[in-house]
Amino acid sequence: MKKLILLVVIAAAVVLSAAGLNMLSHGIDTGKDRLYQVSTIDALLQGVYEGTVTIQDLEREGDTGIGTFNRLDGELVMIDGIVYQARADGSVIRAPHNETVPFASVTRFDFDRVGPLGSAANLTDVEQRLDAFLTSPNLFAMIRVDGCFDYVKVRSPPAQSEPYQRLVDAIAQQSVYEYRNATGTLVGTYSPPFATGVAVPGWHLHFISDDRSRGGHVLELASDGTAMVGIDDLTSFTVELPIGTDFTETDLSQNLSGDLDVVERNR
Secondary structure, three states: OHHHHHHHHHHHHHHHHHHHHHHHHOOOOOOEOEEEEEOOHHHHHOOOOOOOEEHHHHHHHOOEEEEEOHHHOOEEEEEOOEEEEEOOOOOEEEOOOOOEEOEEEEEEOOOOEEEEEEEEOOHHHHHHHHHOOOOOOOOEEEEEEEEEEEEEEEEEOOOOOOOOOOHHHHHHHOEEEEEEEEEEEEEEEEEOHHHEOOEOOEEEEEEEEOOOOOEEEEEEEEEEEEEEEEEEEEOEEEEEOOOOOHHHHOOOOOOOHHHHHHHHHOO
16 A cells, blocks of 8 residues: 555656646746736836835846836846846946835846847937847847947936826936946847837837946937847736735826836937
């Protein structure tokens, strides 16, 4: 009888192990080809700044991505599995594991395609060149662009206090920094038009320098063409809603595209 029980236990363990391997082989639980997002962009635009996911948990969902921090305290850049916080005072620190985020988008990055960015006089040119790396405008993607940039203009907002203002008003307090001949990496997402209100449609880019001392949300950019683009096609999209915050009471029925244009481009 004991031998029979032991055989059943061993058989069950083999089945579970095989099932686990099968799940991993199909990308389940690995985060690959999946964009994991905390909250929605419209919630952030409406002032839902309370962090709900820790940096430690975010790092379990991906190794590359962008976002912001609890109370809108700076800009988030995740690269090579490490989360950096670009603060309003111009400094960059490695984010503590117990820090939280109200909005972020991350994935486990794979290089599906690579190629030169090409010469770009401004951010509009950069985005048009990045468009050429997309397989479809209807799919999500994560990019990283490594190299030296002629000009980078970034911003970072300071931590906010309750009652929280809408994002378009909060960024009036933002700090803006301009760098020339800056060597570093652009990390960013592409979200299709149908994701409007949930994600940032089009390109959303952050920058961090190679020495990890400068960074922020990209407002303007110029490149001589030497930077190299790597793009990861993403075939699934997961949103973790910030339950337990003002999200559940916020009116998310409005069209906030005008606010988003101001926030993204400072226009």
